[in-house]
Amino acid sequence: MSGSAVFHRDFGADYPLIVSAQGSYLYADDGTEYLDGSSGAVAANLGHGVTEIADAMREQALRVGFAHTLRFETAALHDAAARIQGLAPEGFTRVFFASGGSEANESAFKLARQYHLSRGESSRHLVVGMWDNYHGNTLGALAVGGDASRRQHYAPMLPRTLRLPSWRDSADAMAPVAALEKLVRSEGAENISALILEPLVGSQLGAFEPEHEALRKIAEICRTHGIVLIADEVMTGFGRCGTNFAVERSGIVPDLITFGKGVTGGYAPLSGVIVSEPIVQAVRDSGGVFHHGYTYSGHPVAVAAAAAALQFYAERDVLENVALRGAELRAGLEILAVRYPNAITEVRGAGLLLALELSPALTARGGANALNRAAMARGLVLYPGASTRADSRGDTTVVPHLLVAPPLTVTPAEIAEMLSRLDGALRAHTD
Ligand SMILES: Cc1ncc(COP(=O)(O)O)c(C=O)c1O
Numbered sequence: 001m002s003g004s005a006v007f008h009r010d011f012g013a014d015y016p017l018i019v020s021a022q023g024s025y026l027y028a029d030d031g032t033e034y035l036d037g038s039s040g041a042v043a044a045n046l047g048h049g050v051t052e053i054a055d056a057m058r059e060q061a062l063r064v065g066f067a068h069t070l071r072f073e074t075a076a077l078h079d080a081a082a083r084i085q086g087l088a089p090e091g092f093t094r095v096f097f098a099s100g101g102s103e104a105n106e107s108a109f110k111l112a113r114q115y116h117l118s119r120g121e122s123s124r125h126l127v128v129g130m131w132d133n134y135h136g137n138t139l140g141a142l143a144v145g146g147d148a149s150r151r152q153h154y155a156p157m158l159p160r161t162l163r164l165p166s167w168r169d170s171a172d173a174m175a176p177v178a179a180l181e182k183l184v185r186s187e188g189a190e191n192i193s194a195l196i197l198e199p200l201v202g203s204q205l206g207a208f209e210p211e212h213e214a215l216r217k218i219a220e221i222c223r224t225h226g227i228v229l230i231a232d233e234v235m236t237g238f239g240r241c242g243t244n245f246a247v248e249r250s251g252i253v254p255d256l257i258t259f260g261k262g263v264t265g266g267y268a269p270l271s272g273v274i275v276s277e278p279i280v281q282a283v284r285d286s287g288g289v290f291h292h293g294y295t296y297s298g299h300p301v302a303v304a305a306a307a308a309a310l311q312f313y314a315e316r317d318v319l320e321n322v323a324l325r326g327a328e329l330r331a332g333l334e335i336l337a338v339r340y341p342n343a344i345t346e347v348r349g350a351g352l353l354l355a356l357e358l359s360p361a362l363t364a365r366g367g368a369n370a371l372n373r374a375a376m377a378r379g380l381v382l383y384p385g386a387s388t389r390a391d392s393r394g395d396t397t398v399v400p401h402l403l404v405a406p407p408l409t410v411t412p413a414e415i416a417e418m419l420s421r422l423d424g425a426l427r428a429h430t431d
Contacts, residue, residue, distance in 0.1 A: 016028040016029075016030070016032060016034070017029040017030075018034075021036075021048030021049060022047075022048050022049040023047045023048060023049065023407075023409070023411070023414070024036050024037075024047050024048075024406055024407050024409075024410050024411070024414045025048070026048065026381070032379065033379050034376070034379050034380070034381050035379055035380045035381065035406075035414065035417055035418055035421060036048070036381055036406065036407065037375070037380050037381055037382045037383075037404055037405070037406050037418050037422075038381055038382050038383035038403055038404070038405050038406070039262075039266070039405055039406060039407050039408075040266055041261070041383070042202065042203075042235050042240065042261060042262075042353070042383065042403065042405045043260075043261040043262060043265075043266035044265060044266035044407055045238065045239070045240065045261070045262035045265050045266065045318075045407055045408045045409075046262075046265030046266075046267075046309060046312055046313070046318070046407060046408065046409055047265075047407040047409045047410070048407075050265065050267070050309075050312060052308050052311070052312055053264070053265060053267045053305055053308040053309050053312065054267070055308075056304045056305060056307065056308035057267065057268065057301050057304055057305050057308070059304070060076055060300050060301050060304035060305075061300075061301050063300075064300050065300065065301065066299065066300060067300055068295070069097070069293070069297050069298040070293065073298075074298075074300045074303070076300050076303045076304040076307055077097075077298045077300070077303050079303070079304075079307040080095075080097075080270075080303035080304075080306040080307045080310070081094070081095040081097075081303075083306070083307060083310040083311070084259070084263065084272070084274060084306070084310070085274065087238070087244040087245070087310070088244075088245065088257060088274045089245065089247065089248065089253060089257075091253070091276050091277055092257065092274045092275065092276050092277075093275065093276070093277045093280055094274075094275045094280045095272050095273070095274050095275070096111070096272050096273045096275060096290065096297070097270065097271070097272040097297045097298040097299075097302075097303065098270075098271045098272055098273075098294055098296075098297055099269040099270060099271055099294060099296045099297075099299070099302070100136070100260060100269055100271050101135075101136050101232075101234035101235075101258065101259075101260035101261060101271050102135070102136025102137055102138040102141045103136075103138065103271055103294060104136075104234060104258040104259065104260050104271035104272055104273055105135045105136050105140070105141045105144075105196065105230070105232060105234070105258050106136075106138055106140045106141055107258075107272070107273050107292055108194070108196070108230045108256045108258050108273045109127050109140055109144075109193070109194060109196075109230075110290075110291070110292045111228075111256060111273060111275065111279060111283075111290065111292070112127075112193045112194035112228035112230065112255075112256065112279075113125060113193050113194075114282075114283060114286075114290060114291065114292075115228060115278075115279045115282045115283065116193055116226075116228075117286070118282040118283060118285065118286030118287075119282060121190065121226070123190050123191050124190065124191060124192060124193040124226075125191065125193050126160070126161065126162055126187060126191050126192045126193055127140075127144050127161050127162070127192075127193055127194050127195070127196060128144075128161070128162040128163070128164060128180070128183065128192060128194070128195040128196070128227070129143075129144035129145055129146065129161055129162070129163055129164070129195075129196050129197070130146060130163065130164045130165075130166065130167070130176060130197055131146035131163055131164070131165055131166040131169070132146045132166035132167065132168065132201060132204045132205050132387055133145055133146055133196070133197055133198045133201055133204060133232070134146070134147050134150075134198070134201075134202070134203050134204045135196060135198075135232055135234075136234075137150060139154065139157060139158060139159070140159065142154060142158060143158035143159045143160075143161045144161045144196055145204075146163065146166065146204065147204055148388060162183055162187060162192070164176040164179045164180055164183070165179055166205070166387070166389070166390075167201065167205065167208060167210045167214075168205060168208065168387060168389050168399075169389060169390050173210065173211040173213075173214050174211075174213075174214055174217070176210075176214065176218070177214050177217040177218055177221070180195070180218055180221050181221060184221065184225055184227075189225035189226060189227065192225070192227050193227070193228060194227060194228040194229070194230055194256075195218070195222050195227050195228070195229055195230065196230040196231075196232055197215075197218065197229075197230075197231065197232065198231075198232045198233075198235070198236065198246075199215060199231050199232075199233070199236060199245075199246040199247050199249065199250060199252065200236050200241055200246045200249070200349070200350060200353065202235035202236065202353060202403070203235065203383065203385050203403065204385065204387060205387050205401070206348070206349075206355035206356075206357055206385055206387070206401030206402070206403055207348055207349030207350070207353045207354055207355035207401075207403060207405075208348060208349075208355075209249070209348070209349070209350060212249065212250035212251070215250040215252050216250060216251065216252055218252075219252040219253065219254070228255045228256060228279070229252070229254040229255050229256070230254060230255070230256045230257075230258060231245070231246075231247050231252070231254035231256070231257045231258070232258050233245050233246060233247070233257050233258060233259050234258055234259060234260040234261055234271065235261060235353070236353065237257070237259040237260075237261070237262060237263065238259070238262040238263055238310075238313060239262070239313060239318050239319050239322050239351070239408055240262060240322070240351055240352060240353045240405070240408065241322075241349075241350040241351040241352075241353050242319065242322050242323055242326060242350055242351030242352075243319075243351075244319075245257060246350070249350065254276075255276050255278070255279055256273050256274070256275060256276065256279065257273070257274040258271070258272070258273050258274075259271060259272055259273075259274065260272075262309075262408075263306050263309065263310070264302060264305040264306045264309050265305075265309040265312070267305045267309065268299075268301055268302040268305035268306070269296075269302060270299070270302040270303065270305065270306050313408075316409065318408045318409065321408060321409060321410070322351045322352050322408050323351070325352060325406075325408075325410050325411075325412070325415055326350075326351045326352045326354070328412060328415050329352065329354060329404065329406070329410075329415050329418070329419075330347060330349075330354055332415065332416075332418075332419040333347045333354060333356060333404065333419070334347050335419075336356075336419065336422060336423060336426060337356070339423070339426075340426045340427075340430055342359060342361070342430060343358055343359055343362060343371075343426055343429070343430045344356050344357070344358060344359070344426075345357045345358065345359050349404075352405055352406060352408055352410070353403070353405050354403070354404045354405065355401050355402060355403050355404060356401060356402045356404065357399060357400075357401045358371065358399070358400040358401055358402065360397050360398060360399050360400070362400055362429075362430075363386075363398045363400060365429070367384070367386055367398070367400035368384030368385060368386060368400035368401055368402045369384045370429065371384065371400075371402060371425060371426070371429050372384040372402065374425040374426075374428050374429040375421060375422060375425040377425070378421045378424045378425050379421060380418060380421035380422060380425065382402050382403065382404055382422075383402065383403035383404075383405060384400070384401075384402055384403075385400070385401050385402075385403065386398050386399060386400045386401065387399050387401070404418075404422075406418060
């Protein structure tokens with residue numbers, strides 16, 4: 001919009017003005033219709049225009065619009081926490097709230113540190129992350145994540161963290177496991193506080209799931225050496241991959257689970273940390289105060305949105321829809337992979353967090369961004385990305401990918417329409 005006061009993310013971009021949204025569709029002021037094939041940033045998990053969530057938010061805003069969680073609590077806070085805890089694996093007993101996924105991960109890093117302090121292990125402070133995992137854009141989360149393009153401008157400002165190689169850098173699926181063992185020896189377990197990973201890597205690698213055995217080995221090393229394991233489920237939580245949380249797929253048991261995005265279906269900014277009982281107890285036993293928090297931790301309208309969204313997930317049996325629609329979408333993407341072998345090199349993911357890995361040759365033609373623009377021109381929004389793969393000689397290749405992650409309430413007709421629009425974009429882009 002010309003003459004705007006908005007500090008846009010990209011001043012060179014054209015942003016369609018969205019005036020309404022319903023189901024899996026967004027509508028612009030010029031009448032263009034967009035099929036939301038990525039649930040925004042994999043957040044609008046219940047589609048648009050869900051009256052039950054909107055009503056709950058309005059009702060809460062009128063009843064209590066704000067109550068500072070440093071001094072007060074609300075019924076909605078308890079309701080949302082109980083619902084989230086009820087979905088978590090056994091042994092997780094409490095939920096700490098924040099607003100965005102980055103804040104949730106920052107909270108988890110601090111909670112891990114406080115846990116060690118409460119046990120007298122004050123030298124534990126380092127956080128281990130993986131190249132090609134993404135944990136957010138705040139400085140701490142950015143420091144431990146591996147998105148080179150987001151890190152490059154701020155590298156001198158980032159605190160020191162330890163890093164495991166990307167799952168994709170080696171043909172050996174166990175390479176990050178060996179790297180962790182080496183790191184524990186070189187840095188000393190007594191200095192390592194936590195390890196964070198995405199159990200199924202979303203935006204950075206394009207719905208890439210590590211070998212379950214490798215995840216289990218990493219979890220075992222953490223357990224042996226007293227390192228707090230944080231599963232970042234900001235993108236994968238609440239049914240996105242076909243289970244409530246993606247850790248259920250490999251069976252690993254983390255100490256902390258971070259969540260965000262889908263917890264409110266994208267209707268309000270809410271995130272948090274689901275905390276296992278030993279960590280809850282340690283904080284309780286050492287004074288009972290978590291030295292951390294945000295103004296909007298547990299905001300009444302945001303938690304009311306979460307409670308209503310989680311009720312909707314359960315009542316509509318969203319997990320069942322993920323299984324059915326996920327299979328249909330995947331089958332359709334496989335057909336496109338056969339039709340466009342020069343563009344699509346792999347279809348992968350789980351549930352409704354799917355991705356097309358694209359040929360590195362497309363990089364010269366603008367990579368996944370250009371393909372996404374071709375899709376948008378046909379009224380389909382996807383989520384483009386790329387990762388850098390190193391070979392044994394250290395040479396790197398940029399591998400583009402496109403996340404395909406519609407709302408978990410997507411219908412068969414919407415899946416068919418998505419595939420048809422994507423087919424059109426691929427045909428035009430790969431001509
Ligand atoms: C796995 C994961 N963690 C953390 C974040 C950061 O969340 P936010 O952008 O809400 O801060 C994201 C965002 O895409 C994510 O995918």
